[in-house]
Amino acid sequence: MTIHVWDYLPEYEKERDDIHDAVDTVFRSGRLVLGESVRLFEAEYAAYHGIGHCTGVDNGTNAVKLGLQALGVGPGDEVITVSNTAAPTVLAIDGAGATAVFTDIRPDTYLMDTDQVAAAITPRTKALLPVHLYGQCVDMAPLRRLADEHGLAVLEDCAQAHGARRHGRLAGTFGDAAAFSFYPTKVLGAYGDGGAVITGSPAVDARLRRLRYYGMTDAYYVDETPGHNSRLDEVHAEILRRKLRRLDEYVAGRRAVARRYEEALSDLTGPGGLVLPAVAEGNDHVYYVYVVRHPRRDDIIEALRGHGISLNISYPWPVHTMTGFAHLEYAEGSLPVTEALAKEIFSLPMYPSLPRETQEKVISALREVLTGW
Known part of the structure; x- marks a missing residue:
């Protein structure tokens, strides 16, 4: 039998009863979209990070895209990031209508070389998008200083860094917002696609909630565009609630x-x-x-x-x-x-x-x- 780099089956056998109970809980709830499981997972994931708000979305790519849009990034803007990342990071920048600008990486940790970021900033730069790659954090202190100096937003790509810390502080709590993926292979993975954005800003969170739901605050009335259909599924949210405890x-x-x-x-x-x-x-x-x-x-x-x-x-x-x-x-x-x-x-x-x-x-x-x- 071939050995692969990842396999969920041993974990599933151990957690099978809990996963089945999660699915049954949702199916018996009478609410299959944006119900109690999503609401509770959002609250619990925000609490895990000691931050005020979490909005669940359908995948990690849209977590980055909607996160950028909620921070005001759009056509004509530039976003500084790295090329040593999964393509969805940059696809999300494209999807927001912005242009990716790359810095090189450090030869030891393979993370963004923060010493190169200042030279990459132009009048069009709107945001910095560090990628906490492979499971550890980018050095966020110099990025935060640059962002404050130049009036830039910081969105952390935490798709590979659930639970990672820098000087005791969790990944996702350094920037203005942070995007997570819950793809099955992740440190915290669902049984399908899923994502979330956390933020300490009520205004950013409110915009994220509109953006993931067609641009609506109330059903059938669009408050702003572009809106998306990017909701975290109830079943995945309930499974993630159980797995978050582990x-x-x-x-x-x-x-x-x-x-x-x-x-x-x-x-x-x-x-x-x-x-x-x-x-x-x-x-x-x-x-x-x-x-x-x-x-x-x-x-x-x-x-x-x-x-x-x-x-x-x-x-x-x-x-x-x-x-x-x-x-x-x-x-x-x-x-x-x-x-x-x-x-x-x-x-x-x-x-x-x-x-x-x-x-x-x-x-x-x-x-x-x-x-x-």
Whole structure:
């Protein structure tokens, strides 16, 4: 049987009764759209972050898009972000009518190089969009200073950072708003698509609620455009309510898997060898994915396929190199760290219910490949 980087079935077997009860609770409620489960999840997710407001939406892409729109970003504006991210981050900027402007990333953590942001600001810049990638936080202090100095909005992309902290503070609580994805693979994942935006601003939250519901405050009357049909589903909300209570447990499980990798593979690091994840000072990493690096990445992936192990690359193509984003006019070589990284990174299996024996098979196969060269 092939070993994959993610598998929900072990977790489902453990939580099956609770998941079934969640579905039954919704089906028996008499309300299938924007009912009690969404309302309660929004309140509980906001409370988890110690923040005032949460609006549930249909997916993480629209969480970013609606978050930008609720912060006043629109056509003609620029949003500074990174190219080393999932394409939906930039698709959401496009969807809001704005233009993505990229900075390069740090070569150790693979996160936004905040030292480059000031030079990227122009009179058209409206927002900063840091991506808390792979499970740890961008250094938010310099971004907050720049935003305050230039009158910019800050929207955090927290799709990969549920429960991550920087100097004890949760991801999503540094900016004016923060977007989350609850895609099944996430640290906090639904059984389908889902997303949310949290904010401390009542005005931003009120606009988010209109935007997700056709631009309406009351049924049948559109207050503003563009409106969307972007509601979080009741079933997913109820499942997320149950799983939110176990979020810290999921994070602890991921950290345990990461520790086992580090203990077993650290002797394979060094010049020209395997590069394990670096955790920035002050960060509490939640290891959404366990991204390693090696100059012979493609050979390793092919060799491990022969052992029945299917690995993943997050991400093989930087956004600025994709033909779908040619309109952004970034030439090859314009983001050298991002481009070099994309040729060498790959992800090892990572999820909290990863069986120890499965992880040991991956470690053994990887060691066999690397020590055999």
